Amino acid sequence: MKNFFKGLFLSLLIFVGNLSASPIQAYYCFVTAQPSIIIDAFDENFEKLASKGVSTHRLYEFHLSGEYEFTHCIVTDNSDSDQFEKSLKIMKGSEEGRAILTKLSTVITKEVLNGAGTPIASVGDPVTQTGMLIDVRAKDDKGFVNALTSLMNSSGRQGSITLFEDTFTGVKGRTHYVVIGGSSLDEVLSNFRNTLASPDGEKFLKKAPRLRKLMNKSLIYLIKSWEAK
Incomplete structure (x- = not known):
């Protein structure tokens, strides 16, 4: 340590x-x-x-x-x-x-x-009992950040979301990580699915493959x- x-x-x-x-x-x-x-x-x-x-x-x-x-x-x-x-x-x-x-x-x-x-965007409570940690490698840094923050600020977003930019070391190949929070696993999954199922979420998913690569998802408590x- x-x-x-x-x-x-x-x-x-x-x-x-x-x-x-x-x-x-x-x-x-x-x-x-x-x-x-x-x-x-x-x-x-x-x-x-x-x-x-x-x-x-x-x-x-x-x-x-x-x-x-x-x-x-x-x-x-x-x-x-x-x-x-x-x-x-x-x-x-x-x-x-x-x-x-x-x-x-x-x-x-x-x-x-x-x-x-470094946290670069956050909506909702940034500290929750349960979270989904999503590791991302951006292909287009500016494009990815703009697209995700637009989704985070949309009416379709549910629950808390925080976007971080990697500053030092960390996970090999990762440029950003996203935490989707909730009071329970059920709430986290509901927030994740419903946000992506919204009209704004569908727009994000259409653009996402050219903007970023998903590396890993972890359940954290x-x-x-x-x-x-």
Whole structure:
């Protein structure tokens, strides 16, 4: 887990000037059979970390995720690159942060990937209990973003949708990822199907093959959030 933080921190330093005003969602994905120990570690230490300025952290569980090996991801929501750097330094330099990292190292059996994305469009609640994570490789970046945001803002859209642009590392070949949210799997599937079945959804589907390639879809569940102060 320490290597995840170190690698992402070094990558960010290279491009920090271009992202000073952009939100950053960093993610660290891994395999564990003991998520309860991770939850306990955050529960025991996060209040003090939050008082020092650490960003919001969320733990997600992955199901039906195709070829991806990881079982869980920790996601941090940062208002900008300065907040990301501040939060990272606190996690690595404080007693509470080191306690979490030490505990994580005992239960993470494999570190799979890390990266960061920037949310570029969102409608509805961006944080839901259940979600469909869709990985996309854009063939026409501008065309894809324009087409999807048009659908997101249409009367045919149902539920919450957030579009992210990959900023660092992440899934090989992926340029964007989309999260369709809901309170349950049934609601997520209903939002997804009904949005695409709408007149605006049908227009999007006609254009989509020349704009993007679908790479993977994953079912994700929010296990717990630890909120920044």
